[in-house]
Amino acid sequence: MSTATQAANQTxxxxxxxxxxxxxxxxxxxxxxxxxxxxxxxxxxxxxCGKSTLLRTLNRMNDMIDGTRIExxxxxxxxxxxxxxxxxxxxxKKVGMVFQQPNxxxxxxxxxxxxxxxxxxxxxxxxxxxxxxxxxxxxxxWDEVKxxxxxxxxxxxxxxxxxxCIARALAVNPDVLLMDEATSALDPISTLKIEELVxxxxxxxxxxxxxxxxxxxxxxxxxxxxxxxxEMVEFDQTETLFSNPSDKRTEDYITGRFx
Amino acid sequence: MSMFEDANRKQxxxxxxxxxxxxxxxxxxxxxxxxxxxxxxxxxxxxxxxRLNLDLFTNYPSRVAERAGMKSAIVGxxxxxxxxxxxxxxxxxxxxxxxxxxxxxxAITRFIQLNISTLAGVxxxxxxxxxxxxxxxxxxLDRSLLSGALTMTLLVxxxxxxxxxxxxxxxxxxxxxxxxxxxxxxxxxxYGSVLPSSISGILTGVILALSRAIGETAPLVMIGALTxxxxxxxxxxxxxxVMPIQIFNxxxxxxxxxxxxxxxxxxxxxxxxxxxxxxxxILRNKxxxxx
Ligand SMILES: Nc1ncnc2c1ncn2[C@@H]1O[C@H](COP(=O)(O)OP(=O)(O)OP(=O)(O)O)[C@@H](O)[C@H]1O
Ligand SMILES: [Mg+2]
Numbered sequence: 001m002s003t004a005t006q007a008a009n010q011t012x013x014x015x016x017x018x019x020x021x022x023x024x025x026x027x028x029x030x031x032x033x034x035x036x037x038x039x040x041x042x043x044x045x046x047x048x049c050g051k052s053t054l055l056r057t058l059n060r061m062n063d064m065i066d067g068t069r070i071e072x073x074x075x076x077x078x079x080x081x082x083x084x085x086x087x088x089x090x091x092x093k094k095v096g097m098v099f100q101q102p103n104x105x106x107x108x109x110x111x112x113x114x115x116x117x118x119x120x121x122x123x124x125x126x127x128x129x130x131x132x133x134x135x136x137x138x139x140x141x142w143d144e145v146k147x148x149x150x151x152x153x154x155x156x157x158x159x160x161x162x163x164x165c166i167a168r169a170l171a172v173n174p175d176v177l178l179m180d181e182a183t184s185a186l187d188p189i190s191t192l193k194i195e196e197l198v199x200x201x202x203x204x205x206x207x208x209x210x211x212x213x214x215x216x217x218x219x220x221x222x223x224x225x226x227x228x229x230x231e232m233v234e235f236d237q238t239e240t241l242f243s244n245p246s247d248k249r250t251e252d253y254i255t256g257r258f259x
Numbered sequence: 260m261s262m263f264e265d266a267n268r269k270q271x272x273x274x275x276x277x278x279x280x281x282x283x284x285x286x287x288x289x290x291x292x293x294x295x296x297x298x299x300x301x302x303x304x305x306x307x308x309x310r311l312n313l314d315l316f317t318n319y320p321s322r323v324a325e326r327a328g329m330k331s332a333i334v335g336x337x338x339x340x341x342x343x344x345x346x347x348x349x350x351x352x353x354x355x356x357x358x359x360x361x362x363x364x365x366a367i368t369r370f371i372q373l374n375i376s377t378l379a380g381v382x383x384x385x386x387x388x389x390x391x392x393x394x395x396x397x398x399x400l401d402r403s404l405l406s407g408a409l410t411m412t413l414l415v416x417x418x419x420x421x422x423x424x425x426x427x428x429x430x431x432x433x434x435x436x437x438x439x440x441x442x443x444x445x446x447x448x449x450y451g452s453v454l455p456s457s458i459s460g461i462l463t464g465v466i467l468a469l470s471r472a473i474g475e476t477a478p479l480v481m482i483g484a485l486t487x488x489x490x491x492x493x494x495x496x497x498x499x500x501v502m503p504i505q506i507f508n509x510x511x512x513x514x515x516x517x518x519x520x521x522x523x524x525x526x527x528x529x530x531x532x533x534x535x536x537x538x539x540x541i542l543r544n545k546x547x548x549x550x
Contacts, residue, residue, distance in 0.1 A: 097440040099436065101433060104437075169441070
């Protein structure tokens with residue numbers, strides 16, 4: 001959480017003049033934002049303000065929604081991810097995503113983790129074994145499931161399933177991890193486990209998370225971005241934003257005066 | 260005494276009466292169906308049980324009822340299902356995948372969809388006419404096992420497509436998103452996530468459609484399946500018969516002994532259908548446990 005180290009982190013994602021329309025609905029309005037690497041960036045704001053939409057522009061999941069139109073620049077490591085040089089499959093391999101509800105496949109724990117690596121052509125059993133073990137260890141799930149890898153993923157608890165989904169995302173070796181309210185369906189203990197996990201993971205990955213939980217944003221993120229009605233209102237170091245917001249609307253939101 | 264005092268006893272007793280009457284009505288409705296079915300079953304079993312022996316399975320049809328069997332019909336039915344199953348599975352599930360996953364949701368797709376749903380309700384004899392025109396005459400496949408199987412494939416395709424579509428549509432969006440978010444292509448997502456999530460529903464639909472085909476007579480009569488076959492088809496181009504046609508033939512004879520034979524044939528066919536339906540249920544349970 002120390003701001004001194006964060007300042008040293010380089011920018012990984014650049015968003016410039018981003019506008020997004022669902023048909024005629026203007027969901028993101030002229031968003032400008034930089035996201036540093038190997039840090040946790042939190043998106044906060046009232047429901048419907050466009051947090052998930054912005055998150056989905058980062059792995060182009062919006063492409064699949066009919067009628068979506070996007071203007072502006074989203075670049076990652078200096079490359080425009082919407083340019084024709086970028087294959088969406090490669091982008092999504094580099095930018096993993098964890099969803100609000102745990103969504104394992106109807107397969108064994110092992111096959112859930114191996115799903116991504118297999119997509120990208122890894123066939124060797126020993127290599128897959130290795131990846132499965134590593135990913136589950138990173139997601140702090142290995143000790144709980146190592147004897148049951150052949151069991152259905154649905155035999156796990158909700159919190160375990162969500163960590164399985166994190167492990168599954170890590171198994172393709174991404175650089176960025178997007179988490180859209182990944183703990184909102186979980187109990188407090190599982191939530192805490194995932195927050196701790198995020199702290200571990202940020203040493204290796206750039207993490208962008210959406211949360212409705214102010215304490216969670218304050219506890220786990222390095223920078224926080226506040227959105228309102230599709231606009232980015234304020235972007236700052238988390239400590240600053242929560243202790244000394246510069247915009248009146250941010251202050252009203254974090255002190256619970258609306259939202 | 261205080262809390263429950265204000266109850267409107269009369270109104271409640273009226274509600275309960277209504278509940279009771281409807282309960283009885285529903286029982287009556289259910290019983291009528293079951294009684295009719297039982298009567299039918301008992302009648303057939305009483306008629307057919309006497310001829311239900313090994314000869315029925317090992318003998319070819321004969322002009323003498325005592326010696327007649329349905330070996331060629333049973334084998335014909337099995338062969339037909341074996342040919343139909345893979346063709347109708349691939350075509351039906353393929354079309355369902357296309358319509359649900361690939362096709363743009365536009366007017367043309369909706370038109371195709373409407374057509375398929377309508378086709379599922381077209382009388383089976385119409386498929387017989389179609390089969391006669393296309394396969395028997397058009398492609399000169401004659402009155403072969405292949406012609407029959409292809410005609411029956413046409414008959415069951417709409418049913419398979421519609422049921423597979425329903426199974427595919429029931430797969431939650433989150434399952435697809437999970438796959439796409441890992442960098443999967445469309446086909447990888449269909450194969451790795453959508454089909455495993457919907458396969459039990461798809462297979463159930465396929466099996467029920469095939470069991471419908473086993474009992475169908477009209478289209479095969481139309482394309483000219485024989486009623487008296489004293490040999491087993493040795494290739495898909497051979498002539499053939501199937502169980503319902505054999506039964507139909509026996510029933511249309513004047514002698515009572517042939518009618519009893521038909522009843523035993525019906526028992527065999529029904530056992531086969533029940534077995535297929537049970538396997539559909541087992542399949543569904545087996546997979547739905549994993550999902
Ligand atoms: N597929 C879609 N088609 C049309 N409009 C959409 C679509 N998805 C989202 N929207 C609209 O875009 C706006 C932003 O939605 P988004 O899901 O990004 O909000 P959010 O900030 O994530 O809200 P929440 O906190 O409730 O998840 C909302 O007004 C929503 O109604
Ligand atoms: Mg959202």
